[in-house]
């Protein structure tokens with residue numbers, strides 16, 4: 174009874190680990206939850222105990238209040254904690270600030286649950302750490318061979334080029350508040366853009382949190398503090414995707430609408446967002462990164478979840494791994510919160 178298949182199962186609350194008597198990213202309130210990161214389809218309020226990295230716990234407090242769970246146990250990366258018959262450790266997942274893979278040891282077997290993860294450059298969070306294991310549970314949000322994400326510099330350069338070509342237009346960029354927003358800001362800074370970046374109010378709190386963890390975002394000005402909105406011509410304004418076409422954005426001068434998301438590779442999605450300037454910026458692995466990760470982690474078995482399972486299961490089998498899909502309920506494709 175040692176293999177993880179005997180101590181991991183899923184039910185209406187999500188993925189349950191019997192060895193730790195805990196759910197991982199459960200969709201309903203449970204007595205004990207391990208939370209991989211702060212995006213809304215993974216972190217929900219109302220649990221008895223929550224185990225998470227300090228950063229994820231801080232994000233949950235911002236979003237759900239100080240009392241989002243009865244007991245909040247913070248666990249730094251690479252530290253171990255014993256629960257019931259096993260132990261839990263977090264390793265960085267490279268997805269957003271505080272994002273973690275859950276490493277679970279029980280009776281000489283190790284299971285690593287990736288959570289959401291990526292392998293490409295992101296100075297806003299700790300980079301994904303390859304951790305050897307028997308079973309690797311991988312997400313597959315972009316688990317099809319067509320998904321190939323360009324380097325972020327290339328995409329953010331499109332924004333800067335447009336700004337140079339159309340200096341009379343206010344460049345309004347749709348970004349998710351947690352992760353994407355801060356990543357786009359740092360990418361602009363890395364490309365030498367040091368002017369103030371103007372912000373929709375809904376983005377400010379999480380930017381402050383990132384700053385408090387040492388992520389230097391530079392000069393940011395809330396749009397509410399701008400005296401004449403006309404002065405935003407030729408400037409960059411960041412807003413949550415939901416605000417791109419609402420009354421708020423209609424006050425901005427001569428808007429050029431951009432949208433930053435991995436889904437912008439799909440034309441239907443960029444049309445849906447009415448994005449004149451779609452920027453393919455993803456916080457998940459693309460197909461080559463998924464394959465690279467399987468090779469490096471080199472587990473005996475791959476379980477695929479959270480996205481397009483079938484293609485990655487098939488690919489993992491071709492690569493010589495045992496593989497299966499682990500279907501979970503209540504997971505969105507992330508287009509509404511984090512992507």
Ligand SMILES: [Zn+2]
Pocket residue numbers: 210212268289507511512
């Ligand atoms: Zn996520």
Ligand SMILES: [Zn+2]
Pocket residue numbers: 212214215289479507
């Ligand atoms: Zn997710």
